[in-house]
Amino acid sequence: NTATTKEHREKEYVGFATLPNQVHRKSVKKGFDFTLMVAGESGLGKSTLVNSLFLTDLHKDRKLLNAEERISQTVEITKHTVDIEEKGVKLKLTIVDTPGFGDAVNNTECWRPITDYIDQQFEQYFRDESGLNRKNIQDNRVHCCLYFIPPFGHGLRPVDIEFMKALQDKVNVVPLISKADCLMPSEIKKLKERLREEIDKYGIKIYQFPDCDSDEDEEFKQQDRELKESTPFAVIGSNTVVEARGQRVRGRLYPWGIVEVENQSHCDFVKLRTMLIRTHMHDLKDITCDCHYENYRAQCIQTMTSKMNADKRVESPIPILPLSTPDVETEKLIKMKDEELRRMQQMLQKMQQQMHEQDL
Amino acid sequence: MREDTAGVLETESRAPMEDREEKERGVMAEQRGEEGESEATKENSTKGKEENGVDMKAEEEEEKQQKQQEEEDEEERGMSKQVEVTMEVSERVPGLTAGVIRGADLFGYVGIEAVLDQMRRKTMKAGFEFNIMVVGQSGLGKSTLVNTLFKSKVSRKSCTPNYEEKISKTVKLQSVSHVIEEKGVKMKLTVIDTPGFGDQINNENCWEPIVKYVNEQYEKYLKEELHVNRKRRIPDTRVHCCIYFLPATGHWLRPIDIEFMKRLGKIVSIVPVIAKADTLTIEERLEFKQRIRQDLAANGIRVYPQKEYDEDAEDRIVNDRIRESIPFAVVGTDKEHQVNGNKVLGRKTKWGIIEVENAAHCEFANLRDLLIRSHLQDLKDVTHNIHYETYRVRRLNESNMNFSELELSIRPLENGNGDKSESESHL
Numbered sequence: 001n002t003a004t005t006k007e008h009r010e011k012e013y014v015g016f017a018t019l020p021n022q023v024h025r026k027s028v029k030k031g032f033d034f035t036l037m038v039a040g041e042s043g044l045g046k047s048t049l050v051n052s053l054f055l056t057d058l059h060k061d062r063k064l065l066n067a068e069e070r071i072s073q074t075v076e077i078t079k080h081t082v083d084i085e086e087k088g089v090k091l092k093l094t095i096v097d098t099p100g101f102g103d104a105v106n107n108t109e110c111w112r113p114i115t116d117y118i119d120q121q122f123e124q125y126f127r128d129e130s131g132l133n134r135k136n137i138q139d140n141r142v143h144c145c146l147y148f149i150p151p152f153g154h155g156l157r158p159v160d161i162e163f164m165k166a167l168q169d170k171v172n173v174v175p176l177i178s179k180a181d182c183l184m185p186s187e188i189k190k191l192k193e194r195l196r197e198e199i200d201k202y203g204i205k206i207y208q209f210p211d212c213d214s215d216e217d218e219e220f221k222q223q224d225r226e227l228k229e230s231t232p233f234a235v236i237g238s239n240t241v242v243e244a245r246g247q248r249v250r251g252r253l254y255p256w257g258i259v260e261v262e263n264q265s266h267c268d269f270v271k272l273r274t275m276l277i278r279t280h281m282h283d284l285k286d287i288t289c290d291c292h293y294e295n296y297r298a299q300c301i302q303t304m305t306s307k308m309n310a311d312k313r314v315e316s317p318i319p320i321l322p323l324s325t326p327d328v329e330t331e332k333l334i335k336m337k338d339e340e341l342r343r344m345q346q347m348l349q350k351m352q353q354q355m356h357e358q359d360l
Numbered sequence: 361m362r363e364d365t366a367g368v369l370e371t372e373s374r375a376p377m378e379d380r381e382e383k384e385r386g387v388m389a390e391q392r393g394e395e396g397e398s399e400a401t402k403e404n405s406t407k408g409k410e411e412n413g414v415d416m417k418a419e420e421e422e423e424k425q426q427k428q429q430e431e432e433d434e435e436e437r438g439m440s441k442q443v444e445v446t447m448e449v450s451e452r453v454p455g456l457t458a459g460v461i462r463g464a465d466l467f468g469y470v471g472i473e474a475v476l477d478q479m480r481r482k483t484m485k486a487g488f489e490f491n492i493m494v495v496g497q498s499g500l501g502k503s504t505l506v507n508t509l510f511k512s513k514v515s516r517k518s519c520t521p522n523y524e525e526k527i528s529k530t531v532k533l534q535s536v537s538h539v540i541e542e543k544g545v546k547m548k549l550t551v552i553d554t555p556g557f558g559d560q561i562n563n564e565n566c567w568e569p570i571v572k573y574v575n576e577q578y579e580k581y582l583k584e585e586l587h588v589n590r591k592r593r594i595p596d597t598r599v600h601c602c603i604y605f606l607p608a609t610g611h612w613l614r615p616i617d618i619e620f621m622k623r624l625g626k627i628v629s630i631v632p633v634i635a636k637a638d639t640l641t642i643e644e645r646l647e648f649k650q651r652i653r654q655d656l657a658a659n660g661i662r663v664y665p666q667k668e669y670d671e672d673a674e675d676r677i678v679n680d681r682i683r684e685s686i687p688f689a690v691v692g693t694d695k696e697h698q699v700n701g702n703k704v705l706g707r708k709t710k711w712g713i714i715e716v717e718n719a720a721h722c723e724f725a726n727l728r729d730l731l732i733r734s735h736l737q738d739l740k741d742v743t744h745n746i747h748y749e750t751y752r753v754r755r756l757n758e759s760n761m762n763f764s765e766l767e768l769s770i771r772p773l774e775n776g777n778g779d780k781s782e783s784e785s786h787l
Binding site for chain 2: 260
């Protein structure tokens, strides 16, 4: 009677189980984008790590500044975008670098340009989202910030604490122990424990791995546990390929041995890559959209509406970015947009009032 | 000239004799004998007669001298390496000395060399003082390096009972002294630590407490030196050497490094080192060093050994070689491991063992040799003869020879060569 059960099953079968596949197909066509920020002092191997993660050479023509240029250096924000394709899946990767961070003698508020940049991207997205033409919104929001902690210290330094606290509500902060090849296994363990303790102690909200579902298999759960227990990741990067154990691998050649970047007993590079790209990229984007961005948006609207109520003047709830050369057409469009939004805002207020009266 | 030599020898003979008095008396007796001879021969006018007469006696004296020297040599062989080095240098010198004296008709062996001997014995008895300062951000391995250099737990971290690795809010200098002994030579080693340097978000002027400390020590010494009743051996707390720890970024000097070395390089001998260098490959290390040297030159920073203080061509050759390889890339540890059946100081990682004393791995041995085995005395000399003198001149000019301020008054000289004995006791 297999024929009848099959028929029966087919009758019951609606077919929406294919949705994930459809989404998958569409995504492949559309491609993904991901914005990754790297922050930390000069010389901690940020560029090298990014190159190792994405197998690129983004900083080929980089020039290191000379002595005079460095004395008066301020924190800059630089962007490099690269399109990577693998097995038909396209990724538009944007790396946001922060040269000059923490390098000066006086580093007071050296994270300000960085927080300003992140806010600007949120602002841009907020405007676009509230606008009329939402077809091709470019998402430049920063999805993840890798923060490089030097391996030389004994734990978090004042600048580390201040930076992570300033960014914890704006972006997913993933702290890393950089240049981990100068640490012995016992030292790495001690440092990780110390860092985890201090992150707790100072109430720093770093990116938390989501708990895996209870119906996942034991192996996956074990992997997940291991991942969580080895944070912050101690990483090593390399721009060179060396010969080790008969294979050509990314590594660093020392007189006393060869460090292999992808050897899990040497460093946590593989774990970082797995987490960042292979398993949690989407989650990072989700948290950015659902959490950090929403926080920003809510705050924005709140300040706008409170201002409105205080002033009793009807103002545009959209923060107006200074436009370079607004022509007549765009001006008209903006005016129309503002009008519509004002009307929407008024409707909202009316509805709120009605609800309030109903409650009473 | 001969009279001068005689004068010196006589002064020395009046100094208190220690262990091997008899031997010394023997040496002194011979020298006095020769002095008597030389004075007698001076009365004879012809050179020829002098030569013959003196030669015979000189040969006998020479033999006795040589025997004495051999016996003394055997004892010396047991002494520390440092003292041997001094002896080696002096053995090269006799050629020069002899050349000088040849012109003044010295026949046979006077025994001036033996003065070095006496100096050495006195030095050993009195011991050395050495003050070393370590500067750098927290976590760069300062304490470990100092412990490894002197093979004992001399750093503040190892001595303070409740030592906590906390970042202090201000730069507070702390010093710890130990007396360490090796082969009969005692050294009072003082390690001055500078916790809090460069650790804050705003590190402006974090070098000021250090500059202040260095100058305070010079001031202390100056005050003592100008005192009416001053001690025979002025306690020397001046900083002889400042090791500056650079993090192994592989890029360039950071602004804080430049600011610090610019200021301190003028008043103390700075020895920059690349800390925790096991994160740099050999290639990266060479590039980094080159860039650092360029940076130092571009900013007019003079680090030890300074080119201007090379005394002669020989010094210059040795020091040039050092200058071409600074800053030394070091790795420090106090743990031992087994490598090829030997116990070595090293750091064990999953990819190999980094041997601290292996020249192919890192330059710790070079640093140790520079600081301790070859240039220890030179560091002290440069501090005393150059940095301290510069400070002294500046201070005396500042106070416009205001004697009352500096407690300077007519000081009775103890012997004719007051100044000379002063400089000789600065060992």
